[in-house]
Amino acid sequence: MMLNGFLVVGALLFALGATGVLIRRNAIVMLMCIELMLQGANVTLAAFSRYLDDQAGFVLVVFSLTVAAAEVAIGLAILVALSRVYPVVNVDQLDSLSG
């Protein structure tokens, strides 16, 4: 059955994205890795929707795309605003609040 195949792809994409968020320090690449995690979740939602004969998963993918677009717009705007104050993209160096 192919449902398991789609779920494996979704899980692998999600794990790759999570690994990227953990090991990469460039803020923009970290945002891209979050997009990769969202892609994995989207594949899982669409696969379950197709094999459960339900439209809810597809609708949730539409909302997920919306939230992803909003998240990237805000995240990149924060990065641009931040880079005016501190010209740094390495998130380890953004520790002004850590006291």
Add this chain to the structure above:
Amino acid sequence: MTVRRPGLANRMADNLETTVAFWYLAIAAVGAGALMLVARNPVHSAISLVIVIFHVAGLFVILGAGFLAVAQIAIYAGAIVVLFLFTLMMLDMRRLPEERVTHRQIWLGIPLGILLAIEGVVVSVGTPEISASIKGTFPPATVSELGGSTQALAVSLFNEFTLPFLGASVLLTAATIGAIVLARRVEAHEQADYPQAAEASSPDDTPAEPGPAEPVLEESAR
């Protein structure tokens, strides 16, 4: 009246072509995702993300969701990745210090990622066959009766999910306004609110220009 095509969801039996396409799309998507992690240059990561997005759109086509595939390509490849590339262009990575990946991140992050992947694969492979009793209200016959997967999606979206749909539009409006406000240049007379911005910027009349990278960097690296 032409004969109505049975719809992608209907024709999608587990035949050979679908299986081959699935394996190609799955391997290419995961491979490009892995490539995204190891690429040193953020632009290469963005291009790998585009490859992942196109292959996931192909997976959506196999799943019988043509509208989602097109929306995926239009929104992700057309808007989100372009936004990433614009930001990379504006931030001018060559002036910024190199990304430093420490050993602690590698030795903690990769085993955790592998653990997560194993966990996900085990759960995915162990997912049982879906029994007929828990199936939803949109079997392939109903979908093709409605005129296709896009129509079925619209029926569901505008009946069952109308309120979340309106909420999504509010979210997009808020995100647009927020992004404009955040990315706006700080005017000279407003700089009293942002003492660090005033400190970092050069003394002449270019408030948005960040100062020389070295001193600010040392100060923030503390």
